[in-house]
Amino acid sequence: MSKPDLAAKLEILADAAKYDASCASSGTTKRDARSGGIGSTTGAGICHSYTPDGRCVSLLKVLLTNYCVYDCLYCINRASSGVRRARFTPEEVVQLTLDFYRRNYIEGLFLSSGIIRSPDYTMEQVVRVARTLRVEHQFRGYIHLKTIPEASPELIEQAGRWADRISINVELPTPADLAQLAPEKNLARIDQSMQVIQARIAQGKAERAESPRAPAFAPAGQSTQMIVGATPSPDADVLARADQLYRQRKLKRVYYSAFSPIPDASRHLPLLAPPLVREHRLYQADWLLRFYGFSVGELTTPAAPDLRLDVDPKMAWALRHREHFPVDLNLAPRELLLRVPGLGVRNVDRILRVRRWHRLRLDDLLRLRVPMKKALPFVAVADHTPHRLEAAGALRLLAPPADQLDLFAPAPASVRSGEL
Numbered sequence: 130m131s132k133p134d135l136a137a138k139l140e141i142l143a144d145a146a147k148y149d150a151s152c153a154s155s156g157t158t159k160r161d162a163r164s165g166g167i168g169s170t171t172g173a174g175i176c177h178s179y180t181p182d183g184r185c186v187s188l189l190k191v192l193l194t195n196y197c198v199y200d201c202l203y204c205i206n207r208a209s210s211g212v213r214r215a216r217f218t219p220e221e222v223v224q225l226t227l228d229f230y231r232r233n234y235i236e237g238l239f240l241s242s243g244i245i246r247s248p249d250y251t252m253e254q255v256v257r258v259a260r261t262l263r264v265e266h267q268f269r270g271y272i273h274l275k276t277i278p279e280a281s282p283e284l285i286e287q288a289g290r291w292a293d294r295i296s297i298n299v300e301l302p303t304p305a306d307l308a309q310l311a312p313e314k315n316l317a318r319i320d321q322s323m324q325v326i327q328a329r330i331a332q333g334k335a336e337r338a339e340s341p342r343a344p345a346f347a348p349a350g351q352s353t354q355m356i357v358g359a360t361p362s363p364d365a366d367v368l369a370r371a372d373q374l375y376r377q378r379k380l381k382r383v384y385y386s387a388f389s390p391i392p393d394a395s396r397h398l399p400l401l402a403p404p405l406v407r408e409h410r411l412y413q414a415d416w417l418l419r420f421y422g423f424s425v426g427e428l429t430t431p432a433a434p435d436l437r438l439d440v441d442p443k444m445a446w447a448l449r450h451r452e453h454f455p456v457d458l459n460l461a462p463r464e465l466l467l468r469v470p471g472l473g474v475r476n477v478d479r480i481l482r483v484r485r486w487h488r489l490r491l492d493d494l495l496r497l498r499v500p501m502k503k504a505l506p507f508v509a510v511a512d513h514t515p516h517r518l519e520a521a522g523a524l525r526l527l528a529p530p531a532d533q534l535d536l537f538a539p540a541p542a543s544v545r546s547g548e549l
């Protein structure tokens with residue numbers, strides 16, 4: 130078989146990289162450059178990500194290679210997979226990055242790789258790309274490198290020296306899950322590598338506080354990704370792992386990626402992908418853990434270890450704890466305001482500012498663009514006190530309006546199969 134040229138390699142290795150969820154536009158399907166059209170980028174490996182200051186940047190997102198000696202069952206690039214394979218040289222990735230950057234297609238690079246020969250050999254190649262860009266070409270754009278936990282600490286140290294962000298994927302929430310689907314990986318080793326990175330980031334910050342000219346180490350921090358729905362582990366396990374990573378390893382972000390079935394999959398994998406809304410609920414819960422003062426034990430319970438799919442996690446908590454409501458927006462402390470469905474951090478801070486000057490009324494909430502339908506059953510203001518909350522009543526109030534079925538539209542699958 131002939132060797133793929135650079136464009137064919139880019140097609141294979143950009144496609145192989147799309148399963149990593151750490152870029153905001155990874156899941157889009159409508160912007161495939163192969164079908165043409167202005168603004169089409171996906172097929173060429175361009176995705177979007179957010180810098181720590183909230184800027185959206187476009188990145189060239191590729192694998193150095195999709196050959197891999199590991200055989201993680203959930204991965205399309207595993208050793209036993211029949212996918213087309215390709216491999217860039219580090220120089221080719223450098224050249225692609227510079228070409229795309231000069232044409233203004235991208236502002237940075239997101240580079241990952243399957244493992245070839247050994248973790249150290251692969252990591253060395255990945256680091257070489259970043260070092261060449263930074264040292265030989267004075268590249269100042271954003272670089273995110275995926276690191277391999279089994280690689281030596283010296284190589285991880287070098288990765289952090291040249292990259293803005295480095296990440297190691299924990300992949301699955303529990304050691305038992307990893308033993309089942311990715312036996313070559315080990316949570317303890319992953320954690321050790323994260324610990325090395327954490328210590329080095331802290332040291333880098335301290336050195337720069339003393340001398341701003343000291344070299345930075347992964348200034349955008351470290352992140353990770355977890356696949357959801359490949360094993361029966363409930364959301365409680367996923368969130369517990371994420372919470373531990375935020376608290377103990379000070380991760381900047383945990384990304385959740387709903388498992389997507391792959392061709393020739395192992396019988397240990399589910400046949401169907403989990404509903405996408407599960408991924409969405411996990412991101413909402415993650416936000417509640419980081420910015421709203423919730424704990425994992427409040428968002429899931431032993432009796433209900435999965436997040437509800439029909440309502441968001443904050444609403445689910447409020448419906449389980451109706452004794453805390455209604456919350457008086459003119460008196461309640463910030464921590465309690467943050468627990469009111471429909472009130473985000475920004476609105477809570479505005480409410481605290483406004484109520485210093487006058488008692489809040491419904492008009493104020495409208496001006497603050499508080500989602501009234503969601504919030505009103507849970508709040509009291511000067512001219513509004515809700516009736517005692519009833520879960521069923523509140524849910525009825527919050528349910529989306531019923532949809533009239535179209536006589537000519539195909540019936541839902543459940544109706545067609547008669548399982549009503």
Ligand code: SF4
Pocket residue numbers: 197198199200201204205206207208242243244311
């Ligand atoms: S090590 Fe990475 S690329 Fe290789 S099979 Fe596992 S998840 Fe896939």
